[in-house]
Amino acid sequence: MSDQPLRNVIIIGSGPAAWSAAIYTSRANLQPLVFEGAFTEDNRLKGTLPLGQLALTTEVENFAGFPAGDLSGYYSTAFDERKAAEINSTHHKQGVSGPELMELMRQQAKNFGTEVITDDIVSCQLGEKPFVLKSLSGKEYQAHAIIVATGARANYLGLESEERFKNMGVSACAVCDGALPRFRNQPLVVVGGGDSAMEEATFLTKFASKVYIVHRRHEFRASKVMAERALANHKIEVKWNSVIDEVLGDEKKGVTGVRIRSTVDESQTEELDATGYFAAIGHTPNTDFLGGQVETKPNGYIKWTVPFRTNTNVEGVFAAGDVADDNYKQAITAAGSGCQAALDAERWLASQGHE
Numbered sequence: 001m002s003d004q005p006l007r008n009v010i011i012i013g014s015g016p017a018a019w020s021a022a023i024y025t026s027r028a029n030l031q032p033l034v035f036e037g038a039f040t041e042d043n044r045l046k047g048t049l050p051l052g053q054l055a056l057t058t059e060v061e062n063f064a065g066f067p068a069g070d071l072s073g074y075y076s077t078a079f080d081e082r083k084a085a086e087i088n089s090t091h092h093k094q095g096v097s098g099p100e101l102m103e104l105m106r107q108q109a110k111n112f113g114t115e116v117i118t119d120d121i122v123s124c125q126l127g128e129k130p131f132v133l134k135s136l137s138g139k140e141y142q143a144h145a146i147i148v149a150t151g152a153r154a155n156y157l158g159l160e161s162e163e164r165f166k167n168m169g170v171s172a173c174a175v176c177d178g179a180l181p182r183f184r185n186q187p188l189v190v191v192g193g194g195d196s197a198m199e200e201a202t203f204l205t206k207f208a209s210k211v212y213i214v215h216r217r218h219e220f221r222a223s224k225v226m227a228e229r230a231l232a233n234h235k236i237e238v239k240w241n242s243v244i245d246e247v248l249g250d251e252k253k254g255v256t257g258v259r260i261r262s263t264v265d266e267s268q269t270e271e272l273d274a275t276g277y278f279a280a281i282g283h284t285p286n287t288d289f290l291g292g293q294v295e296t297k298p299n300g301y302i303k304w305t306v307p308f309r310t311n312t313n314v315e316g317v318f319a320a321g322d323v324a325d326d327n328y329k330q331a332i333t334a335a336g337s338g339c340q341a342a343l344d345a346e347r348w349l350a351s352q353g354h355e
């Protein structure tokens with residue numbers, strides 16, 4: 001039996017969806033409790049540490065309101081001279097990094113009274129109300145409503161060399177990292193054969209001198225239109241029937257290339273020069289702790305059961321961000337859906353008389 005007070009709403013997760021949901025529910029006086037995750041070795045290896053996927057990126061250039069680069073010129077065109085000088089002396093001059101953006105959102109939620117616990121929720125009972133949640137440290141919590149915002153984790157091949165060069169040329173998000181200086185006018189490698197690989201490779205041609213797609217079979221899984229677009233791009237070369245044997249590099253330069261191996265004749269290897277390696281072999285939504293109690297789509301992402309709402313099949317459980325998004329997967333769309341989930345939860349709680 002829980003010795004904790006019964007909560008209006010518990011939010012699980014600590015990415016942009018979770019913090020937006022926390023900001024909105026705390027401003028609505030619902031006194032939300034956020035489980036931001038635990039700093040465990042298991043979470044580190046899986047890429048599910050507190051603050052989510054953005055904490056694993058460097059500069060964020062595409063979150064509206066946080067322009068990147070040297071902002072002095074930006075300020076001087078956006079504001080008058082006095083205001084520009086004032087802002088220049090106090091604001092970031094190089095945009096915002098993913099971890100900073102998350103820290104800012106977290107603090108913003110706390111400023112409105114959000115309670116944050118640094119622990120994982122490992123299981124839950126959603127069959128009866130109030131819902132019961134169990135944490136990794138063994139405590140039980142109860143809530144009328146839950147917002148699941150646990151995100152998704154990028155799949156990597158699992159090579160030791162991939163791990164070593166993360167943030168030094170290894171990435172799983174071309175949209176997040178592709179425009180960084182180390183990837184400009186250089187050959188890059190994308191591994192995978194689905195829509196993500198096509199999209200990432202096509203996107204990277206904006207910056208790269210050449211993009212190799214390394215795919216383990218002789219045909220793509222991707223939709224025809226996206227595969228054709230990639231194949232028609234003169235900067236893209238496909239290495240069919242090939243797997244990544246090793247990401248090559250050193251501690252100073254980071255990634256310098258990859259060694260690929262043929263899946264037809266395993267004795268055949270080839271080295272490709274590249275300053276970047278992008279894994280695009282799919283994502284896995286973080287839903288294990290739900291124990292199958294919340295309906296998911298065939299690909300594992302939580303299903304929204306009411307059009308344009310964040311409701312799930314369990315009344316009182318809402319889902320926001322990447323855990324329910326197999327399409328957009330952007331920080332700003334996650335933040336938007338966190339706001340939606342907060343409003344949906346607030347209205348549902350009011351309809352149940354929990355205000």
Ligand code: NAP
Binds near residue numbers: 195199
């Ligand atoms: P996906 O469709 O599951 O494709 C994953 C790709 O990675 C497959 O080609 C697979 O190879 C390869 N792969 C998986 N594990 C591998 C391994 N261990 N070694 C080497 N290759 C491996 O994943 P996705 O591309 O991320 O797409 C996920 C969903 O999002 C899809 O429904 C997709 O349509 C959608 N999506 C849509 C868009 C868009 O419409 N704009 C963009 C991105 C994603 P095999 O083919 O051999 O299995």
